[in-house]
Amino acid sequence: MAVEVCVKAAVGAPDSLGDYLLAGPFSQRVLLTLEEKKVTYEMKLIDLSNKPEWFLKISPEGKVPVFNGGDGKWIADSDVITQVIEEKFPTPSLVTPPEYASVGSKIFPSFVKFLKSKDASDGSEKALLDELQALDEHLKAHGPYINGENVSAADLSLGPKLFHLQIALEHFKGWKIPENLTSVHAYTQALFSRESFVKTKPTKEHLIAGWAPKVNA
Numbered sequence: 001m002a003v004e005v006c007v008k009a010a011v012g013a014p015d016s017l018g019d020y021l022l023a024g025p026f027s028q029r030v031l032l033t034l035e036e037k038k039v040t041y042e043m044k045l046i047d048l049s050n051k052p053e054w055f056l057k058i059s060p061e062g063k064v065p066v067f068n069g070g071d072g073k074w075i076a077d078s079d080v081i082t083q084v085i086e087e088k089f090p091t092p093s094l095v096t097p098p099e100y101a102s103v104g105s106k107i108f109p110s111f112v113k114f115l116k117s118k119d120a121s122d123g124s125e126k127a128l129l130d131e132l133q134a135l136d137e138h139l140k141a142h143g144p145y146i147n148g149e150n151v152s153a154a155d156l157s158l159g160p161k162l163f164h165l166q167i168a169l170e171h172f173k174g175w176k177i178p179e180n181l182t183s184v185h186a187y188t189q190a191l192f193s194r195e196s197f198v199k200t201k202p203t204k205e206h207l208i209a210g211w212a213p214k215v216n217a
Contacts, residue, residue, distance in 0.1 A: 001068070001070045001071065001072055002040075002041070002042045002070060003034070003039055003040065003041040003042070003067075003068065003069055003070050004041065004042045004043075004044060004067070004068040005030055005031065005034065005041055005042075005043055005044070005065055005066070005067045005068075005081075006043075006044045006045075006046050006055060006058075006059065006064050006065060006066045006067075007027040007028075007030070007031065007043060007044070007045065007046065007064050007065050008027055008045070008046060008048055008064050009045035009046055009047045009048070025108065025157075025160035025161045025163075025164060026065065026078035026160075027064055027065040027078070028160040028200050028201065028202075029078050029082060029156050029157050029160055030065045030067060030078055030081050030082060030085075031043070031196075031199075031200040032156040032159070032160070032196050032197065032200055033081075033082045033085050033086075033094060033153070033156055034085065035195070035196035035199060035200060036092070036094060036151065036156065036196050037085065037089045037091070037092065037094070039085070039089050046064055048062070048064070058074040059074065059076060061076075063076060065078060065081060066081075067081040067084070067085075069084055069085070069088050078157075082094075082153060082156075082157075086153070092150075094151070094152050094153045094156065095152065095153065096146065096147050096152040096153045096154040097147060100138075100142070100146050100147050100152075100154060101153075101154060103135065103138050103146050103154055103158075104131070104134075104135045104138075104146070104154070104158040104161075105158075106131050107128070107131045107132065107135065107158065107161060107162070107165070108161040108164075108165075110124070110127045110128040110131045111128055111161070111164070111165040111168075111169070112214075113127070113128075114127070114128045114169070114173075114175075115168055115169060115172060115173070115211070115214075115215060116214060116215060116217070125175075129178070132177060132178075132181055132184055133181065135181075135183075135184055135187075136181040136182070136183045136184045137183075139183035139184065139186075139187050140183045143183055143186075143187065144183075144186060144187060144190055145187070145190070145191075146158070151191075151194070155191060159188075159191040159192070159197060160201075162184075162187075162188050162191070163188075163192060163197075163201060163207075164207060164211075165177075166188065167204050167207050167208065168207065168208065168211045168215075171204075171208050172208075172211070172215050
């Protein structure tokens with residue numbers, strides 16, 4: 001059986017890869033892991049506003065991503081999925097050392113809070129800047145990637161979140177990552193230009209359309 005993965009289709013465009021939205025960076029993370037390991041897989045696009053019956057049988061909660069490693073057994077949760085892929089396809093290794101596994105882990109929730117904030121004095125911008133500064137310092141000391149010269153699982157988790165951050169904050173708030181965070185800029189440029197990322201990223205239009213209801217809520 002083929003390796004299969006179900007991910008979100010774009011809103012209003014069921015034949016296009018989705019914006020991923022809040023669950024989205026996690027779907028792209030799975031696709032990136034498969035691409036970096038050169039695993040042949042079949043991607044199934046799921047219209048989450050009109051979930052097909054067959055999908056609800058393999059994912060009763062209706063969530064994506066779900067993954068089948070070729071044995072017919074479907075598994076959910078990007079943490080579990082990427083671990084299974086690592087074990088099943090160990091080369092090249094994408095294992096991140098435990099001491100670096102949480103680098104950048106607070107950036108995404110900080111970004112979401114700032115993006116949705118209507119109060120400039122609530123501290124959400126500073127909280128995000130602090131997290132990005134911490135990432136910049138880590139990359140200066142250990143880069144160009146989180147674990148040095150080679151891309152690892154931590155990068156494939158963080159990269160899609162930084163992509164959402166960059167596009168959504170510039171569009172909705174006119175906000176950009178400060179130029180003095182030079183290591184973060186070099187990092188995003190390196191990640192976003194990887195073949196795996198170019199192949200699996202959502203379009204800017206779909207990403208913006210996906211965030212708009214959250215921002216305007």
